[in-house]
Amino acid sequence: MPFDFDAAIHKQYDIVPLDPSFIPSKEVAKPHILWVGCSDSLTLETFTLAISQEEVFVHRNLGNILSNGDLSSESAVAWAVELLKVEHIVVCGHYGCALTKSDDPKALYGWSKDITRLHKMNDEFLGKFKDKYDERYREHRLEEIYTLAEAGWLRRQPIVKKAIQERGLQIHAFVYDRETNSAVRLVEIDDGKREI
Numbered sequence: 342m343p344f345d346f347d348a349a350i351h352k353q354y355d356i357v358p359l360d361p362s363f364i365p366s367k368e369v370a371k372p373h374i375l376w377v378g379c380s381d382s383l384t385l386e387t388f389t390l391a392i393s394q395e396e397v398f399v400h401r402n403l404g405n406i407l408s409n410g411d412l413s414s415e416s417a418v419a420w421a422v423e424l425l426k427v428e429h430i431v432v433c434g435h436y437g438c439a440l441t442k443s444d445d446p447k448a449l450y451g452w453s454k455d456i457t458r459l460h461k462m463n464d465e466f467l468g469k470f471k472d473k474y475d476e477r478y479r480e481h482r483l484e485e486i487y488t489l490a491e492a493g494w495l496r497r498q499p500i501v502k503k504a505i506q507e508r509g510l511q512i513h514a515f516v517y518d519r520e521t522n523s524a525v526r527l528v529e530i531d532d533g534k535r536e537i
């Protein structure tokens with residue numbers, strides 16, 4: 342199971358403006374952050390975090406997906422966690438991502454089938470509150486719960502889990518907003534305020 346759909350749809354979280362100095366620059370030419378972003382995003386990790394290029398190892402794919410079990414993503418995570426020993430992993434989605442708007446076309450061979458499923462579940466869930474939420478809210482929420490689900494999935498992977506326990510690796514979920522040219526941080530509400 343790629344991630345827990347039911348938990349994703351019922352996730353409670355806070356949306357906090359991202360301070361670009363949230364992960365401070367170490368001013369060294371060595372990556373201490375793994376950035377997982379969407380290929381079609383205009384998000385610049387160096388701008389979003391006010392860090393230099395040398396400090397970040399970047400992995401991008403269609404929809405910032407890690408939970409598909411593809412070799413490229415797995416290798417990037419293994420490289421960053423076990424060899425570079427990064428201290429932070431950022432999963433950064435973005436509002437308006439085309440992948441969260443459309444059904445999974447055949448040409449994608451099921452690449453985004455989980456997002457499509459989450460999309461339907463999100464619509465059903467919010468359907469109960471139709472009058473309260475507009476389309477923009479539904480789309481934003483989908484991107485948020487999806488990014489949180491990917492970050493949550495990552496936390497449960499054995500090498501990541503081990504690094505969290507042994508050396509304090511931190512996993513963060515961000516969503517970038519092109520309209521405001523800024524990002525937010527998603528903080529899960531769960532027994533206190535534990536950031537996922």
Ligand SMILES: [Zn+2]
Nearest residue numbers: 379381438439
């Ligand atoms: Zn995208």
